[in-house]
Amino acid sequence: MSYNTITVSNLTPTIGGEVSGIDLTAPLPAEQVEELHAAMADRLVLFFRDQKIGHEDHIRFANLFGGVHIAPSTKPWQVPGHPEVTIIHADADSKFVAGEDWHSDMSCDEHPPMGSVLYMHTIPPVGGDTVFSNMYAAYDALSPGMKAYLDGLTAVHDSAVGFGGITPEGMKLPRHSHPVIRTHPVTGRKCIYVNRGFTTHIEDVPAVESRAILSFLFEHVQHPQFQCRFRWQPHSIAFWDNRCAQHSAIWDYFPQTRSGFRVQILGEKPA
Numbered sequence: 001m002s003y004n005t006i007t008v009s010n011l012t013p014t015i016g017g018e019v020s021g022i023d024l025t026a027p028l029p030a031e032q033v034e035e036l037h038a039a040m041a042d043r044l045v046l047f048f049r050d051q052k053i054g055h056e057d058h059i060r061f062a063n064l065f066g067g068v069h070i071a072p073s074t075k076p077w078q079v080p081g082h083p084e085v086t087i088i089h090a091d092a093d094s095k096f097v098a099g100e101d102w103h104s105d106m107s108c109d110e111h112p113p114m115g116s117v118l119y120m121h122t123i124p125p126v127g128g129d130t131v132f133s134n135m136y137a138a139y140d141a142l143s144p145g146m147k148a149y150l151d152g153l154t155a156v157h158d159s160a161v162g163f164g165g166i167t168p169e170g171m172k173l174p175r176h177s178h179p180v181i182r183t184h185p186v187t188g189r190k191c192i193y194v195n196r197g198f199t200t201h202i203e204d205v206p207a208v209e210s211r212a213i214l215s216f217l218f219e220h221v222q223h224p225q226f227q228c229r230f231r232w233q234p235h236s237i238a239f240w241d242n243r244c245a246q247h248s249a250i251w252d253y254f255p256q257t258r259s260g261f262r263v264q265i266l267g268e269k270p271a
């Protein structure tokens with residue numbers, strides 16, 4: 001695709017575009033916003049370099065794609081005065097990191113966030129990449145028989161898998177059922193919508209069958225052909241579409257520090 005106001009370099013043929021010719025510390029012209037929407041529908045995840053944004057810039061950018069989603073968590077990870085901004089941080093004291101398992105953010109919500117905007121200011125000397133996978137491509141690669149089988153099935157997504165189901169303040173986190181194959185509201189394309197980070201079982205099939213099918217799908221969505229891998233630098237941003245992409249944060253840099261902020265964008269009930 002070609003654009004008038006931005007340049008987009010593809011990371012792989014399947015997913016990911018690095019956007020240049022843009023300044024996210026200032027309000028964007030309408031044509032640039034329109035082109036970002038088009039690039040997002042085409043590439044599923046967009047990357048930006050050298051954007052020294054503040055919380056207000058971050059929130060303004062997220063608002064261009066829908067309202068800001070406030071996660072049902074939790075004070076230790078919220079920026080004081082900005083409940084919409086979540087701290088993503090790991091260092092020598094960390095026992096785990098956010099998003100290591102393949103997942104789509106908060107798919108356990110009734111209305112999971114449409115997208116996430118992650119800004120990193122501190123990056124380890126090497127490592128700490130994030131890998132993204134294209135769920136349209138994963139769906140398209142299934143056999144016709146498997147597509148027919150999965151269409152119409154639903155699966156339960158439970159925060160207990162990723163977060164133990166409860167916040168540090170004792171607030172209960174959600175559990176919801178969504179279609180195994182969802183249709184993207186913008187592109188109209190079908191994609192796989194189960195993930196290792198949140199999905200517990202497929203409904204209305206025997207438990208052993210659910211386990212076998214989910215285990216196949218969790219492995220299938222990780223095929224390198226569906227992926228791109230982003231190497232962060234300080235002040236890089238990744239903006240991904242949770243409806244049609246999964247991601248995994250690689251924790252290969254312990255005990256180094258990796259730190260930034262994430263804002264999520266309101267989404268619709270998966271259909």
Ligand code: SIN
Pocket residue numbers: 088098099100105116118129130247248249250262
């Ligand atoms: C996340 O899953 O939102 C975090 C991704 C990352 O830290 O790269």
